[in-house]
Amino acid sequence: MAESATPLVLPDQSQEQKPKETQEPGYLVICWNDPINLMDFVTHVFQTVFGWQRQKAEYHMLQVHNQGKSVLVRESFEKAEAYVHQLQGYTLHATLERA
Amino acid sequence: MELFKADGQNFIFRVGKREKRLLEEVLQLYPMLSGSYGEISSGPDDGKLGDAQKLLEQALAEQHRANRQELESLLREPTWLKEKAGMHQLTLSLSRMEWLLQILNNIRVGCWVALGAPQDTALHLKDLNEKTIRYFVSMEGTAYFQSVLLKALQRAAL
Numbered sequence: 001m002a003e004s005a006t007p008l009v010l011p012d013q014s015q016e017q018k019p020k021e022t023q024e025p026g027y028l029v030i031c032w033n034d035p036i037n038l039m040d041f042v043t044h045v046f047q048t049v050f051g052w053q054r055q056k057a058e059y060h061m062l063q064v065h066n067q068g069k070s071v072l073v074r075e076s077f078e079k080a081e082a083y084v085h086q087l088q089g090y091t092l093h094a095t096l097e098r099a
Numbered sequence: 100m101e102l103f104k105a106d107g108q109n110f111i112f113r114v115g116k117r118e119k120r121l122l123e124e125v126l127q128l129y130p131m132l133s134g135s136y137g138e139i140s141s142g143p144d145d146g147k148l149g150d151a152q153k154l155l156e157q158a159l160a161e162q163h164r165a166n167r168q169e170l171e172s173l174l175r176e177p178t179w180l181k182e183k184a185g186m187h188q189l190t191l192s193l194s195r196m197e198w199l200l201q202i203l204n205n206i207r208v209g210c211w212v213a214l215g216a217p218q219d220t221a222l223h224l225k226d227l228n229e230k231t232i233r234y235f236v237s238m239e240g241t242a243y244f245q246s247v248l249l250k251a252l253q254r255a256a257l
Contacts, residue, residue, distance in 0.1 A: 002220060002242070035218050036211040038242060040249045041204060048197065054256075081139070081151055085158050088137040090201055091208040096151075097142040 001065040002038045025099035027080035029072045032093040033064050045090045046072070049083065074099050100244065102251040103188070110196060110251050114187040119180050122244060125237045129170055129202050131209020134160030166202060193255075196248055203248075207241035210234040 031042070039061055046057035050072065063070035072094075073083065080096040087094035100118045104111040114122065134156040140148050173179060173195075180187040191199065211220065213234045220238070227235055 034208075035220055036208050036216075036238075037204070038245060038249075040253075041200065041245055044200070044249055044252065077147060081154075084137075084139060085155060088155065088159060089162055091132065091136075091204045093137075095138060095140045095142070097140060098145055 001033055001042060001061070002036060024076075026074045027077050027096045028074050028099050029080050029083045029087070030095050030097055031060070031064050031070050031072055031087065032095070033068045034093050037092060039065060041090075042092065045087065045092055049086045049090075100189070100247045102247070102254065105251060105255050107255070108192060110191050110193075110255070112189040112191070112247070112251070114180060114189050116187070119187045121236075121240050122180075123174070125206055125240050125244070126170060126174065126202065128206050128209070128237055129167060130163040131206045132163075132212065134158075134163060136212075163205070166198070166205075169198070170202060191248075196252060200245060200248055203241040203245050207238055207245070210238035210241070214238070 031046075042061045042064065043054065043057045046052055046060055047054060050057075052060075060070045060072055073080070075083065077096075084094050084096050100112050100114045100122075102110060103113045137155055137159060139152045139155045142148075178190065180189055182188075211217070211234075214222065214231055222235055
């Protein structure tokens with residue numbers, strides 16, 4: 001991910017949203033790192049698509065940047081597919097995988 | 100380009116003459132990526148993914164067509180980058196800002212792909228030629244415009 005200097009504070013892990021319990025394992029929406037999308041842009045997209053607070057969006061953006069990918073949500077196939085459409089509409093490298 | 104005024108609904112930016120030229124040249128490149136750029140999944144196909152991939156490609160292609168039409172009509176609007184006191188004024192609603200960010204990022208990522216998707220985006224001039232320098236300038240130019248828009252949105256959120 002392209003660098004941009006913003007001071008960041010990681011959220012308390014215990015406050016992270018737990019995966020939804022569903023009858024089937026569901027699908028993971030994953031965002032992958034690339035060297036072109038601006039860090040602030042990725043944070044903004046996460047806030048817009050998932051309605052997250054900036055702190056949570058930054059946490060996942062940094063996970064993408066530092067670890068190469070971040071699992072954003074676990075959802076039904078249809079919802080996961082819709083999220084991937086939205087994220088790819090912003091030209092982020094996002095995919096869905098069976099959980 | 101700098102934020103001049105924001106009233107919660109609209110954002111007004113002041114744009115210099117050279118910035119106006121760069122912005123208009125960059126926007127002409129849209130869409131730089133086709134609908135088939137995105138992969139729905141990198142995992143094994145469980146039977147659902149083939150159709151999902153086709154659907155994604157169709158959705159992105161349709162989005163690009165609609166965005167291109169909207170972009171062309173925006174560029175024809177008389178208020179688009181209207182000149183005022185030696186500067187140009189760009190007025191964008193919140194939804195237009197969001198839309199423009201998508202447009203600019205498609206161009207930025209598309210230029211990067213056209214440059215061979217280098218891991219180090221800080222390319223050297225010696226690596227560029229007459230054809231690729233346009234992509235490099237556009238890639239850097241879109242980042243500049245995106246940063247200004249994102250800062251304005253962050254300011255509005257405070």
